[in-house]
Amino acid sequence: MKSYSANWVWLKLLCLTIIATLTFEHSALDVRISEIFYVNGHWLLEKGAQPYALIFYDGPKALLIILSIYLLIVLIIRYKQPVDANLSLNTLKPNRLMIPLSAREICYLLTIIILAPTSIALLKGVTHVSCPNHLTLFGGELPYLNLWQNMVANTPAKCFPAAHASAGFSLYGLAFLPTLHKYRYKIFAAVTVLGWTMGLYKMLFGDHFFSHTLVSMLLSLTIACALACIFFKRTTNSLILR
Template sequence: MTTLPSHVPTVAHSASGLEAHFFVRHLWLPVACVLLASALLMGVGGDQWIADVLYRMEGGHWLLKDHWFTSGVIHRVGKWLSTAAGVGVLVLAIVAWCRPRLKVLRWPLTYLAASVALSTSLVSMLKSWTAMDCPWDLSRYGGTQAMIGLFESRHGIAASGCFPAGHASAGYAWVALYFCALALRPAWRFAGLFIGLAAGLIFGVAQQLRGAHFLSHDLWSLAVCWVSALALYCVMLQRPRRVLGLMLLTGNAA
């Protein structure tokens, strides 16, 4: 019968405390911020206030809806670039699994490819369920539809499926770089986070300027991408490392 070293309970307790702190910072605090921001944007009318300002700035119509830069470059080319980057990461992951010297990159790259795919897929699925309109569909902004809230019945009215924001998710999905760096080189984690936030912000703002989304649509895309990335990190990267650490402490590792 194997006896645990006397220091193991203390280490385990310390690890439990660190894990709780990790989830406060990476899950509960972000969720609280999203809910508070959502109350301001969707409950108090912040979404409409921002859209009103943009609509007036563009002359009372969505001037940038079909503009070559917002529609052609940021929307179309941006989507291609995000897809190409995802495919590139998947290829690198396959290469890492085939080459022993790249062993350390196997799970982080596999995680990154899986997280990007999961995040964008979840946003697409939610869009089909929520069935909310885009600003350009609403009579307030030159469309034909009345404003219907997220939890209000549509009574058979056709919808555009604009919530959460699909294009922004192609950028925000890359917040998974934060967790990828956390596993590989923690000092790089904020650089990874910046890349994901910057890409999502660029895609999201461009779509808002086109009248395709409200700010809350982008906010919830970010929330879905972040929680998806966190969940996969816990399953694919954090948990195996924790189990290995416990095995090393108890002397059961080979």
């Protein structure tokens, strides 16, 4: 019974994502939170203002791209020169630039880092939800519509869910790696802080509502969990249930 429930945790997360979408996407809470960042007709932060854009936008994106390239290089080396999983860390000292992860774990990480932001970016093109700074409520030109109304109206905006934050949340995949199992709670906490920091940055100048980042977080976690069930069939139960 435990085995069955563990393999379906991702489905429960998906249901939670849908509930969060329907509950928060068009709610007074979203507007009230954005009003905190919109004072006297101006957002607390100007879009593209430095050094904030470098620290919270360009910097994280660049680091994630570098990480992906590094993982790809390591994966290629792994396949060309397989490493015995039973080798000690001392044995691996000559290759200290190589992370002690298996080829399967690296493939999983690369997949989630690419798939989570890509899936959310595709959803943005379907939902057509406006950003707060597009709305008449916050000095813009578009009316405040719910998700379905935006889809029917086919508005030009593409702001839901939050794609930028999803790049940070994609690192939830680290928490599902068997090799890093004992650090999973610390990883989960660190990635949550990272993703919300990236999401909050965009909220400060009206590029996203609170719900946009919340749904991005839940959907990224759902994808990470579902992929873990595929990549690590034999270990996923213990990773999730313990």
